[in-house]
Amino acid sequence: MTDRTIGERLPLSYAQEQLWFLDQLTPGETFYNVDIGYRLRGPLDVEVLQRSLTLLVARHETLRATFHDADGTPYQLISPPAEVELTVIDRTGEDRDEAVSRELGALAAIPFDLVTGPLYRFTLVRLADDDHVLALSFNHIVIDGWSVAIVNRELAVVYRDLMAGAEPDLPEPALRYRDFVAMQRDRVSVAELDSQLGFWAERLAGLTELDLPADQPRPATGSRAGGDLVLDYPPAFHQELRSFAEQQGTSLFILVTAAIGVVLGRYTRQLDVPLGVPMLGRTDPDLEDVVGMFVNMVVLRADLSGDPSFAGLLEQLAESSLDLYDHQDVPFEKVVERLDPVRVPGRNPLFQVSVQVLGASNSPAGFTLPGLTVEWLEPATTRASFDMNINFFETADGMRGHLSYPADMFGQWRIEAFLGHVEQVLRSAMKNPAQPVSRICLLTEAEHDRALAAGHQVEGIELCYVVDPAGNLLPRGVPGELLVNADEKTRQEQSAEHFEPNPFKQNSVVFRSGNVAHWTEDWQLEILDNDAPGQPAKPDTDGAVTTPATPTEATVASILQTVLDKPVEDPDANFFELGGNSLHATRVVSRINKTFGIKVSVRLLYGDSTVRAIAGAVDELTAAKS
Structure with a gap:
């Protein structure tokens, strides 16, 4: 039966809106590529693998989405199911490990086009008749970490059934991603949104951003060339951690997060350590088998003031994390708008370090295919989203740590040392959880x-x-x-x-x-300089109010006035201080491009965002065009 909703303009979830906006801000970037690689040893049936991938993409409509906009307002379209391309690259006869590293790195560096799609990419590298690498790549706007586990689990089932000559019989998901979007829009009413924003405004009041010691200054352009460090922990250490967490009545996530908080506090001389935590966003059980972008970032504060014991810090973080679950529905971008922190190019607002722990059932390491030996490979990170993106994956053989970071700020020696210090804190804390965090030694x-x-x-x-x-x-x-x-x-x-x-x-x-x-x-x-690192001050826009001095300034002011629905008369008025947000920015840019017949990106509003500065940039582009 034909799906009559194919081609219908569908709204975006709040998380998708933010990722769409970031793509408008930095088009052609790979910040939000999701890349997973597997080494497959044994007799692989390539045709069955391709058919399995086709069935999966047909099953999950979000993977067939593309993203467009009308006058700066985004919408998504779902394409009809079609044969999925599995690109095969033949590297037989070459050095196998070198070929794997080269090909995975090259694939991770390819951006996705949200308009043309598709927003998935499946590649098979043939190293020998019985040795292949499967690379699964997606844009984060259509998938999250939990969804990767769904894809892996269902791919294994479908491949097994097709290899056995049976027709795959997976139960249909009770809901689709579009249902989640509608539920989200209904659930996050104005009153509920105000209530949750009030919670976050209180919880994050006085937040100080981490200023991590680095080898190079933060690039003024916001360039964040990616670096990676992967560390496999032995099964014995992993079991020690799980046993200790159970003794303390807490989770592995809270345990490693506490250790990270102690290390970051010592590194920065700060007693208040904000950490970004991804929430699953699947509060309805019927959404647990739906592929899509559900995750929402929230901020967890590790409070080291008063020098608590490590056990006390565990209790504090466990208690705080319960509040996060109760207030996870409000979109991160709206929290940012409410708190209105100073925006710095290349620095994520509110937190610079994110932490996640995935259990074995949701870890990429859990992927299997019948008749094959599967090894999980970590593709290289080409672009770093945060100062540190720390992920721990539980595996059948222990635990793997994966830390991505901006290589143009931190040397690898510093990142290696950081993970070593986290491990040292964990070992010390397990010996004596009653010791004050200030007395835990970072050094081996x-x-x-x-x-x-x-x-x-x-x-x-x-x-x-x-x-x-x-x-x-x-x-x-x-x-x-x-x-x-x-x-x-x-x-x-x-x-x-x-x-x-x-x-x-x-x-x-x-x-x-x-x-x-x-x-x-x-x-x-x-x-070093004795002055403690400070935060950049907001531009001072106080003083005498003037009026637009040029026709371009007047037109830009009029566009801002229309989009923001408030008077804009001062050419030194700042777009964000007037209440502008990311979606407002895309609408402003759309109107500027249409009015002046030029092509500017949203980045224009993330430098000097006064009416005068925007008008000056428009005049320069108009003059260059003529």
Whole structure:
């Protein structure tokens, strides 16, 4: 029976709206590509695999969506089912591991076009008759992590049935993604939205963004070339973590999140650590078998003030996470609009580090195909969404950590050290969960000895090393206060309040220099600026109100006035301070392009977003066109 809704203009979910807007802001980027790779060893039937993929795409209409807009307002269209292309790349005779790495990296770097589609890409790399790599790629706007598990599970069932000569008989999902969109729009009423936004405004009041120590400054252009680090933890350590979490009456997610919060707090000298947490968004059980983009980001704060015990921090985070479940429906972008943080190119608003733990049933590592040995491969991240995107996957053989990051900010040595410090905190906390978080040592015994040795090697200074406020040695790359061994001359020159017992050597004292310093990658001491990192100030738009000075300024002001539905008379008025949001921005840009006959992207409004600046950019483009 023909689906008469094919070709109908359908609304987007709130999460899809945000991803659509980000694509308008940075078209052609791969920030939100979802790439999964598997090494398949054994007799693979390529034709059956292609038929299986075709049946899956026909079964889940969201995978057949494309995205368009009318006057800046987005909508999606569902295409009719069709044969799915499985691209086969023959690399037989080549170095197999090198070919796998090269091909997966190349595929991950290919962007998706939301307008033309399709928003999936299936590729098979043939290494030998009995050795293949299957690469599944999607745009995040049509899929999320839970949906990947659905696709993997159903692909295995369909392939098995077709190989056995049987017709696959999967039960139809009770709902479609379009039903979720309609339910979401109905459920998040104005009153409910105001209530939930009120909760988030209170919960996130006074939030300070993390300023992580880095090897290079944050690029002014917002460029975020991706880097990856994958670490497999042995089964014994994974079991220790699960057992400890059970003893503490909490989850593996809360346990690793607490450890990450401790490390980030020590790295940044902050007692308030905001972490982005993806919520599944599938509050109706009938949505558990639906493929689509349901996930919504929320912010979990790890409060280290008062120096709680590690066990106390676990309780705090567990309690806070329950509130997240109760208030997960409000779209993240609307929370951002309500809080109105300062926007910085290349910095995600409200949080810079995200954390997720996926159980074995929802992990990509759970994929199997009958008759084949399947190995999960991690495709390279080409673009980083956050400063750190930390994912832990439970597997049959233990646990895998995958951390993606902007390689133009952080060296890999720093990321390796970070994961090592998280593991060290976990091991220390499991030995003594009652210890205050300030006393948990980040450093392994080898790191501790190396830091002490480095302090003896600084020319011109006699047990120089770098410590946090609690007196713990800090690792390379992390700023802290410089302590100097107090010789007789120093004691005579400085007053007594600057001295304290040496925490690392009996019968001696140290001088608190007040200088902020860190150890470089090769253990060289570097003195830093003493000023604590601050947040950029908002542009000052106070003062005398003027009127548009040029016809272009007047037209731009009129466009903003129409879209925002409020008077716009001052050419120095800022689009976002007037109440503009991402969807307003797309409507403004659509009208500017139509009115002036030019082509600008939404990025225009994310620099200097005053009427005067926008009009100046329009005049430049108009002049260049003529």
